[in-house]
Amino acid sequence: MSPDPLSTQYDDEARTVLLRYLRLAEGTSFQAAAVEVPTPVVREQLMAWLRATLPTPRLIVVSLASLRGQVLAEALPAALAAQGAAPGDVLVLTELE
Numbered sequence: 202m203s204p205d206p207l208s209t210q211y212d213d214e215a216r217t218v219l220l221r222y223l224r225l226a227e228g229t230s231f232q233a234a235a236v237e238v239p240t241p242v243v244r245e246q247l248m249a250w251l252r253a254t255l256p257t258p259r260l261i262v263v264s265l266a267s268l269r270g271q272v273l274a275e276a277l278p279a280a281l282a283a284q285g286a287a288p289g290d291v292l293v294l295t296e297l298e
Contacts, residue, residue: 205246206240206242206243206246207243207246207247207250210238210239210243211247216250219234219236219251220251220254220255222234223251223255223258223291224255227257227258227289228289238295244295248260248262248293257289258289258290258291259287259289259290259291260290260291260293261281261284261286261290261291261292261293262293262295263277263280263281263284263292263293263294263295264294264295264296265294265295265296265297266295266296267280267296268280
């Protein structure tokens with residue numbers, strides 16, 4: 202059986218650090234973290250794992266590719282509103298490349 206791409210990329214310690222950060226940051230006005238994700242498959246696995254492991258705060262995923270050519274300061278609030286983002290939700294920006 203081939204290894205799980207998520208656990209191959211992020212060991213238990215790395216995932217624990219990410220969870221701890223999200224839990225500690227909950228309720229603050231602004232926090233930022235960058236997590237390099239090598240492939241779309243691993244990104245989807247990481248998002249699924251986070252949603253299952255940390256049901257709150259809610260993850261709001263916005264692809265920057267979907268906002269290409271737009272002014273980010275204008276397009277991002279509209280994208281968040283379209284997903285029903287609320288205070289305390291976690292914004293996940295994808296496709297930064």
